[in-house]
Amino acid sequence: MPRTTGVRLRAETAPNERRTPLVPTDAASLIAEGLPVTVEESPQRAFPVEEYARVGCRVAPAHSWPDAGPGEVVLGLKEPAAPPDALTHRHVFFGHAYRGQHGGPALLRRFAAGGGTLLDLEYLTDDDGRRVTAFGEFAGYVGAALAVLHQRRRLTTPLTATTRPALDARLREHTGGARALVIGALGRSGRGARRALEVAGVPTTGWDQAETADLDRPALRAHDLLVNAVAPAAPGPPFLTPEDLPRPDRALTVVADVTCDVTSDRNRLPVNDRTTDWERPVRRLHSAPPLDVIAIDNLPSLLPRESSTTFSAGLLPHLRVLPDGSPVWDRSAEAFRRALATPDHPERGSDG
Ligand SMILES: NC(=O)c1ccc[n+]([C@@H]2O[C@H](COP(=O)([O-])OP(=O)(O)OC[C@H]3O[C@@H](n4cnc5c(N)ncnc54)[C@H](O)[C@@H]3O)[C@@H](O)[C@H]2O)c1
Incomplete structure (x- = not known):
């Protein structure tokens, strides 16, 4: 696993997806703690890219995440649009891929092809199995x-x-x-x-x-x-x-x-x-x-600004510890490994 060198906030491509998992004030906290944040331009995000730039985020063109360094963790909400088909980075988003949903096996095959890892936001849970953040x-x-x-x-x-x-x-x-x-x-x-x-x-x-x-x-x-x-x-x-x-x-x-x-x-x-x-x-x-x-x-x-602000506040403490890892990230990685082992027969456990 490469050392975490930063967070790359992707531009969402789904129509009407105006939310973001990381709002500018929380990006500022990560930067203050030494974790660089790069934000892709996105006209549909409820927070203009200028708000991120103002707090010290680097700005990158939309859909440039495939060129991110191997240590950058790519953060988004929905599955990244193809191409590329093969996913090589550590990605954090909602995969909706482990419970027999349409498109789940295809998404897992993208990770299998590239050797990347999905740290699914839905599977970030505390010691009691409760989701750490949700919409x-x-x-x-x-x-x-x-x-x-x-x-x-x-x-x-x-x-x-x-x-x-x-x-x-x-x-x-x-x-x-x-x-x-x-x-x-x-x-x-x-x-x-x-x-x-x-x-x-x-x-x-x-x-x-x-x-x-x-x-x-x-x-x-x-x-x-x-x-x-x-x-x-x-x-x-x-x-x-x-x-x-x-x-x-x-x-x-x-x-x-x-x-x-x-x-x-x-x-x-x-x-x-x-x-x-x-x-x-x-x-x-x-x-x-x-x-x-x-x-x-x-x-x-x-309700894009309000829902993003609440979601980002729940995610922030976990993004802070990305470089060191934590049981929360480990549990999500383990759910991914289990699903990857049986992509056509996804697990049927509770996702809370
Ligand atoms: N449409 C959207 O935009 C959107 C957005 C976010 C979440 N969701 C979905 O909404 C659903 C609920 O999410 P949540 O965060 O509230 O989950 P949650 O785990 O907080 O709550 C789910 C509730 O459903 C109850 N439940 C489970 N099976 C039941 C049954 N058979 N009969 C009655 N109650 C039952 C549980 O006891 C629990 O109280 C999830 O499927 C989630 O993916 C949809």
């Missing part, structure tokens, strides 16, 4: 907010990035008028969803694992809004089945699928098999009675 709370908040606005016919499209105070103000324009159910209510996304529903004045039921062990389908169908915020550790019975859709007793008209695991065998909402996007956030699943789904896989990007 979940913002995902739940935005997912529930979009569901409420759609149910109130107040959702304007295409969606554009906003701020928490602006979104709160729109949620407060009206109150009540619906009952919501949040599944996965005790998790980060579930907490965020409940907060948005509270701001919107929507009475909310919260279910977690205890309540879904023996699913009360009539109770589920009696809610107007459903926010799916679970992180299931294993495949299990669906929350909604095709038989639920035509039922005349179904009050449920809007589902926000925050989990968005639409290509995984753990998907608890298999009545929906695809994501939606900022251009067309809502997809009609059934016409009579109507049922619409919102399944956007980059929800926190709608």
Whole structure:
């Protein structure tokens, strides 16, 4: 393993990905502690590159990371665009590759071809197995907010990035008028969803694992809004089945699928098999009675500055110790090694 000589913040290429895992003030802390930071130019990042340059980051052209020195750790959020196909560096990003997701084996083959390492952000966990940093709370908040606005016919499209105070103000324009159910209510996304529903004045039921062990389908169908915020550790019975859709007793008209695991065998909402996007956030699943789904896989990007600031604060203490290593980095490297050993049969353990 080469000595860590710096951090290279990549430009994201996914449409509407405005977040960053490292904000300028935290980059400044790394530099002050002797770890150089290079930032690629990116017009879509919510923090202009000038903010990074001002605190002492080197600026590099977008997509120049393949030329980074072998000791530079390449930091991003989503899979780096090819070419190059072979990945040689240590990369830190969300791979979504270890749980049978589409594209997982192909990503692992890119690492196998180049001899690089993925230090997956989702697998940076503390001694108790808890993620050290995550976007979940913002995902739940935005997912529930979009569901409420759609149910109130107040959702304007295409969606554009906003701020928490602006979104709160729109949620407060009206109150009540619906009952919501949040599944996965005790998790980060579930907490965020409940907060948005509270701001919107929507009475909310919260279910977690205890309540879904023996699913009360009539109770589920009696809610107007459903926010799916679970992180299931294993495949299990669906929350909604095709038989639920035509039922005349179904009050449920809007589902926000925050989990968005639409290509995984753990998907608890298999009545929906695809994501939606900022251009067309809502997809009609059934016409009579109507049922619409919102399944956007980059929800926190709608609050890019706030979600990035929180995420970066959680990651910073770990970036600080990159040169020396730590059990947190070791655990993520070990998850990568296990997945690499069985790329077509990914592990099915919990990712928390
Ligand atoms: N759409 C997006 O933009 C976006 C962004 C971030 C995270 N996510 C996804 O949201 C999901 C939740 O993330 P999180 O950070 O809140 O996870 P978390 O681990 O904090 O919480 C998940 C919760 O789900 C519960 N749960 C698991 N299986 C359940 C079941 N069968 N029934 C009821 N509850 C169950 C857990 O007990 C836990 O309380 C993850 O799949 C994550 O990948 C989506």
